[in-house]
Structure formats: structure tokens, C-alpha cells
Amino acid sequence: MGKPSESRAPAPVVDIAGRGRMRGLDRAFDILDVLRERRQPMRPYEIATRIGAPKSTAYELVNLLLAAGVLEYADKEGRVFLGRRLYFLGLAYQQRLDVTRECRTYLDHLSEVTRETSQLCLLDGDKYTVAMMHEGRRPFRISSDLGERVPIPWTASGRLLVSHMSDDEVCDMIPAEDFVLPSGARLPTETFLAEVRGAREAGFFSFDSLADNFTHCFAAPVHQDGGTCVATLCLIAPREDAARNYERYRQALVHAAAELSDKLRSSPGGLARAGLVS
Amino acid sequence: MGKPSESRAPAPVVDIAGRGRMRGLDRAFDILDVLRERRQPMRPYEIATRIGAPKSTAYELVNLLLAAGVLEYADKEGRVFLGRRLYFLGLAYQQRLDVTRECRTYLDHLSEVTRETSQLCLLDGDKYTVAMMHEGRRPFRISSDLGERVPIPWTASGRLLVSHMSDDEVCDMIPAEDFVLPSGARLPTETFLAEVRGAREAGFFSFDSLADNFTHCFAAPVHQDGGTCVATLCLIAPREDAARNYERYRQALVHAAAELSDKLRSSPGGLARAGLVS
DNA sequence: TAGACTAGTCCGCTATACCGGAATATATCC
DNA sequence: GGATATATTCCGGTATAGCGGACTAGTCTA
CATH class of the missing domain: 1.10.10.10 (Winged helix-like DNA-binding domain superfamily/Winged helix DNA-binding domain)
Structure with missing residues (x-):
């Protein structure tokens, strides 16, 4: 509370402070x-x-x-x-997190109607991660593994996960090097911020994956009380499939995300559980 | 390494050693x-x-x-x-644990063909826990939540999860008070050990749940290299359903558990992943 | 054979993490 | 309002956790 800098970010991995004994x-x-x-x-x-x-x-x-x-x-x-x-500690966390408790059915449903891979994505500190996944029919290797930390600008979901923040907050949060894409090219901050704004207004974002060159990623926001986007639902599809079924996929995804958001609203925070369990 | 008692068990919660500063x-x-x-x-x-x-x-x-x-x-x-x-730390653990990686499909399948709740169960120290679950159609409240620690003797899976151990090892591991059932009655150790032996030979165990009075629990062992039972697959069904479909449920469960065990054998330990991932 | 690098153990010094206990709020009940 | 229990902060002493560095041993390679 009094300390000069209070870093909540999970993983600097190597401490910077350096001097003195560490705890x-x-x-x-x-x-x-x-x-x-x-x-x-x-x-x-x-x-x-x-x-x-x-x-x-x-x-x-x-x-x-x-x-x-x-x-x-x-x-x-x-x-x-x-x-x-x-x-088991992680399981206990997950059970109190409303989103993950409810979302399994939505992932199942999305993968059933699209036959594609569906995911629930979260922020972990200043990185994007896949928290849950339902693999689709196709045996192709997905861009990122469950729980792997990926720079926010590399992902469609990333645009939505920071969409409740101001431009400055976004720039403060995302490390500069994360704007360097897998290809080596540098994504201009302004481009990214414009995409974030667009995604916020549309309640949706999609693009050809930056991590490979054959998939297209769809993402829709899951909101908790008020505006903040606490998670996204995603679909990962081969580009031809994505093009052929674009509107259908888009609607299914947005609809699922909206319904999930509704469900969160109706269960007040996490208190419902606290009050009901014996 | 030199200390008198080295407790690996996860949760004594309150330390017994007492004296001196704790770490x-x-x-x-x-x-x-x-x-x-x-x-x-x-x-x-x-x-x-x-x-x-x-x-x-x-x-x-x-x-x-x-x-x-x-x-x-x-x-x-x-x-x-x-x-x-x-x-996220828990997720990373889970991804290296072969059983949990593979089992989701089996749970889905079991719940599809039976319409009942299916579970993957593990030991956590000297307690039984449900690690993964696929809820069935029926809206009834399941005996135990995901991740909740339950005395081994209270559960059908418990018989299988200790079935690779000798009678003495079993008795050493399970705290005496865990043989007191939810009803308040005490389960004789000898009865329990006999059931363990029976379960080991049959490769299956089932009984009317001790935690409530309207469900029946089926459990089948998942084996890793050699004999040790590293997990169980379970079905939780209303007693009437269980009676009516007993043989069908039993066979589906045993078959799924055997197939899962096979899959573990074919992927050598956890090394496959280590070697193949970029 | 020597040198360079990886792996792991051991040991003594000292900054400090843990503790006990006092001080201070904040609620609950007469 | 006084009394009791709960909830939190503050502070100084001391056992010790974390550190640096020495030491052993294995493995390359030159």
C-alpha cells in the first residue's frame, strides 16, 4: 500500500530489483x-x-x-x-470464477454447430491465454496450447480483452515488444488501437490468424456487470471454411457470448454460491 | 531430510509440530x-x-x-x-498429466450413451476427489463438488484407487476417522479391505451412494504402466436407472476405462510431449 | 593433461522474516 | 454508553532464511 511500485503482474520471472535478499x-x-x-x-x-x-x-x-x-x-x-x-488449488479458483463454470456448455454447443475448435480466452497479466478449449473435428494443430501465454496483439481476442480500457491504459499495459508479430513485422500501435475501438463498437472481431497462415479467428466478448470484457469466446477455423460460413459462425459466436454474459448478470457476482452452499 | 517427521500429505491445514518458528x-x-x-x-x-x-x-x-x-x-x-x-499453474500441471488430457472425450461419450453424470476421480493425498465431471441430464445435486476432498471409504472409486496397495499400506494411509461414514456408522476395516480386494479382481466396483440415499455409483479403474490404478472413471445414477441399466452402464464404463488405460500405455509416460513439442 | 562448463553439496555470516504482544478500530450485545 | 468479541495495524527482538562462495565431481573438448 505504501510501496512505490505495486506490480500485480504475474510473471516477471526474473526479478528486476536485484539488490538485497529476495523473499x-x-x-x-x-x-x-x-x-x-x-x-x-x-x-x-x-x-x-x-x-x-x-x-x-x-x-x-x-x-x-x-x-x-x-x-x-x-x-x-x-x-x-x-x-x-x-x-487442486487451480480447480478451486476456477469453480468460483463464474465464466468458466458456465462456459463449458457454450463451447460444446459452438463446436457442435460449427464443427470447429472453440475456446474461452482470458487475460493473464499482460498476456492472452486460452483457458478452455473444445477441439473441432479437424486434426490440425492449433496455434496455441491451453494456458500458454501469448502477446495480446497477436490474437483476435486480444482486441476485445482490452476493449474496456482507454488507449493510454492499453499502451501502458502491453509491453512494446509484444507489438512485434510472429512474422517479425511490427504492428503500429495506432492500427492496433483502431482495431480495439472497432471491436468494442462491433462487439466482435475476426481476422486471419497471425500465428499460422491457414486459419481464421473469430472472437466475441463476454461482459460482466457493466461494460468490462472479462473473457472472450472464439472460433478457430480453416480460412476456406471461415469464408464460406462467415455469417453463420459470427452469429453463433456473438449469440453464445451474449447469452453467457446474461447468465453472469443473473448470478450476482460470486455471492450466490457463497450463500447457497450448505 | 533430517527432520523427524516428513509429511508429504497435502493438507494437515494446522501444523502439528507447533513449537518454534514456522516457515x-x-x-x-x-x-x-x-x-x-x-x-x-x-x-x-x-x-x-x-x-x-x-x-x-x-x-x-x-x-x-x-x-x-x-x-x-x-x-x-x-x-x-x-x-x-x-x-494457470494448475492448468500447466493438468496438461502434463496424461489421464486428464485424454479423458474428456471418454466422459463426454459416457454421459452421452448413459445420460448420467460421469466423473474422473483421483487421490489427493489420503482423500478422494473428483477431478473432472460431465453432468448428466438430471438436475439433481451431485454428492460432491469438483475438487472437494472426501474420505476414501465413502466412495466407490476409493476401493479402486487404493487397490494397488497392500492391506497394511491402505490402513496406514487412511486416517481412522475416515471410516466413520456420513450416517455416523463405522465401516469395519476388514469389510473395506475385502471390498478393495474384490474391486481389484473384478476391475470394477459399484454400490448405493453413502452420501445420499437415491444414487448408485459405478467405478472402473484407469491403470498406468503395470498395475497401479492412477484414476477411476465413474457414473452416478439414480438407483432405479442404475438397476434398470446395470449391465449396460457397467460395460460402457469398464470399456471406457480400459481404452483410456490403453491410450496411456501407448503414449510413453509424459515424454512424448516433451520430445515432440517445438 | 589441463581447462571450461555443468550439477550439486556444504557452511558460516547477517539482514530480516516471523513472532508476541500492545495499540487501535469496528461491530454486537446488553 | 459500557462491555465483549472481532478485526486490523504497529513495533521491536531474535531465530533463521537466504546468500555468497568454497568445494566435489562429472562431462566435454582441445
Whole structure:
């Protein structure tokens, strides 16, 4: 509350402050984050270097986390990965988050009527992520995995997820380097902001995926009380399919997102649950 | 490593050791566990008393966790709950766990052919939990919520989830009080162990739910390399339905569990993913 | 054989995280 | 309004967590 800068953003991964001792707790979560990002088991030594922590410290923390069940051994070479205890904590979070509780049916329905892959997308700090997914019929590899952090400007949903913010807030939030697209080209800030404004007014955004060159992405906003866009529903389709069924897909998606938003409004915040459970 | 008792079990919630200073990291995870168990936002003060920590310590840790995005404010009265950062860590765990990656389709299929609620169940320490669920047509309230910890002997799956262990190991693992059923009656250990043996041989177990008096629970084991049962698939059905369709349900469930086990065998551990992902 | 790099253990110093307890609010009930 | 319980902040002392750095050992490669 009194500290000069209060960073709520989840993952700087390596601390910038540098000087002085760091708190074990923060280091511990740096370890968890680095494993999340890597999505693979790692050895303590590698973790130590990645998070820029003294080896002695890293080894001790890893052992503590192992003993607590927060990390688990992943092989016989001493590599560790995130543990089951975290999974259940995440589940508990998800259950109180109205959007994810309700959305499964909508994803199922969308994928049923379109045969395409549908997703629920959220912000994680200053990045876009896919929180839930229903894979479509086609066996093609989707641009991003569940939970992977992706720069906001790379995604259709990104336009909507920041659409409740002012231009300045958007620029403050998104790191400059995230405007460099996978192709290497740089997306002008002004272009992006114009797209954000357009998406806000239309309540929809779609474009040819920037991550590959054969899919088209549709996104529609899920609103919570008032204007803020707390999530998006998306469809990922091959470009030919997208072109052929554009209006149908668009309408199905927008309709589903609107209905989901309604459902959130009718269940007051998260209090309904709190009051009703024995 | 040198300490007298090394408890890997996730949630004693209140530390027994008592004497001496406790580690901040362990306290922090006690806080998270207590929130998980309560499944509701709590105030720092309440958390402090619940985990048996000095109030000053609890307040400081809560604030640290808030700043880290591991906890989040849940209302304007200062109540906090698990944060989004935990959700994404949990997602990352889940993606490496073969069972959960593959099982969604099987749950969908089971619920489609039976119209009943289907679940994937796991052990969390010495308790049973539902890790994934597909709700059936009927609007009735299911015995246990996703992620809720339930004594092993209360559940059909429980018989299978410990079936790879010896009688002694089973008794060591399950706390004595967990043999007291919801009704208040005490389930004799010997009866339970006999049922475990029976379930192991049959590769199946079912009984009338102990948590309510109108459902019947079916459970079939998911095996990983060799014998160990790493999870179960379940069906929860009204008793009349269960009686009428018993053989059909049973076969569908056992078949799905066997197929899922096969799938795990064919993808070597978790290494496939590690090697294939770009 | 030596040198360079990766992996992991051990140990002593000291800044500080954790604790206890006092002080201060804020609600609830007579 | 006084009394009681709940809820939160503040502060100083001390056990110790985090750190730096030394040490061992394995693995390249030159």
C-alpha cells in the first residue's frame, strides 16, 4: 500500500530489483512460473539460472516445494515439475470464477454447430491465454496450447480483452515488444488501437490468424456487470471454411457470448454460491 | 531430510509440530489450502485462526500473496480468495498429466450413451476427489463438488484407487476417522479391505451412494504402466436407472476405462510431449 | 593433461522474516 | 454508553532464511 511500485503482474520471472535478499515466497513462485512457461520438467540447477537465484537458495526452495507436494519429481534424473497440489488449488479458483463454470456448455454447443475448435480466452497479466478449449473435428494443430501465454496483439481476442480500457491504459499495459508479430513485422500501435475501438463498437472481431497462415479467428466478448470484457469466446477455423460460413459462425459466436454474459448478470457476482452452499 | 517427521500429505491445514518458528512458505500454502477447503473468500483474521498462525504473520503473508497475484480480493470487506495465477499453474500441471488430457472425450461419450453424470476421480493425498465431471441430464445435486476432498471409504472409486496397495499400506494411509461414514456408522476395516480386494479382481466396483440415499455409483479403474490404478472413471445414477441399466452402464464404463488405460500405455509416460513439442 | 562448463553439496555470516504482544478500530450485545 | 468479541495495524527482538562462495565431481573438448 505504501510501496512505490505495486506490480500485480504475474510473471516477471526474473526479478528486476536485484539488490538485497529476495523473499523466499516470491522466489518460490518464480520457480513455479518458470516451470509453467517451460511446460517441461527441469532440474534445480537449470531453474536456478533461469530465475537468477543463488543455487543454494534454489536447491533449498525446490526441496521445500517437493516436500510440500507443490512440486513433484518427474523422472529419475532429478527433474521436477508442478505438483498435484497446484492442480487442486487451480480447480478451486476456477469453480468460483463464474465464466468458466458456465462456459463449458457454450463451447460444446459452438463446436457442435460449427464443427470447429472453440475456446474461452482470458487475460493473464499482460498476456492472452486460452483457458478452455473444445477441439473441432479437424486434426490440425492449433496455434496455441491451453494456458500458454501469448502477446495480446497477436490474437483476435486480444482486441476485445482490452476493449474496456482507454488507449493510454492499453499502451501502458502491453509491453512494446509484444507489438512485434510472429512474422517479425511490427504492428503500429495506432492500427492496433483502431482495431480495439472497432471491436468494442462491433462487439466482435475476426481476422486471419497471425500465428499460422491457414486459419481464421473469430472472437466475441463476454461482459460482466457493466461494460468490462472479462473473457472472450472464439472460433478457430480453416480460412476456406471461415469464408464460406462467415455469417453463420459470427452469429453463433456473438449469440453464445451474449447469452453467457446474461447468465453472469443473473448470478450476482460470486455471492450466490457463497450463500447457497450448505 | 533430517527432520523427524516428513509429511508429504497435502493438507494437515494446522501444523502439528507447533513449537518454534514456522516457515513462511509452508504457512503460505496452509493459507491456500484453507481457502481451497472452505471454497469461499475469507478475511485474513479468520485465516489466521484457522491455520493457527500468529495474526501478524498471517496478515503479512496474505498481503504478499495478494501482491503476487496468488490471492485476490474477493469483495470490498477485505475478503480474499485464490487468484488467477494459481489457475494457470494448475492448468500447466493438468496438461502434463496424461489421464486428464485424454479423458474428456471418454466422459463426454459416457454421459452421452448413459445420460448420467460421469466423473474422473483421483487421490489427493489420503482423500478422494473428483477431478473432472460431465453432468448428466438430471438436475439433481451431485454428492460432491469438483475438487472437494472426501474420505476414501465413502466412495466407490476409493476401493479402486487404493487397490494397488497392500492391506497394511491402505490402513496406514487412511486416517481412522475416515471410516466413520456420513450416517455416523463405522465401516469395519476388514469389510473395506475385502471390498478393495474384490474391486481389484473384478476391475470394477459399484454400490448405493453413502452420501445420499437415491444414487448408485459405478467405478472402473484407469491403470498406468503395470498395475497401479492412477484414476477411476465413474457414473452416478439414480438407483432405479442404475438397476434398470446395470449391465449396460457397467460395460460402457469398464470399456471406457480400459481404452483410456490403453491410450496411456501407448503414449510413453509424459515424454512424448516433451520430445515432440517445438 | 589441463581447462571450461555443468550439477550439486556444504557452511558460516547477517539482514530480516516471523513472532508476541500492545495499540487501535469496528461491530454486537446488553 | 459500557462491555465483549472481532478485526486490523504497529513495533521491536531474535531465530533463521537466504546468500555468497568454497568445494566435489562429472562431462566435454582441445
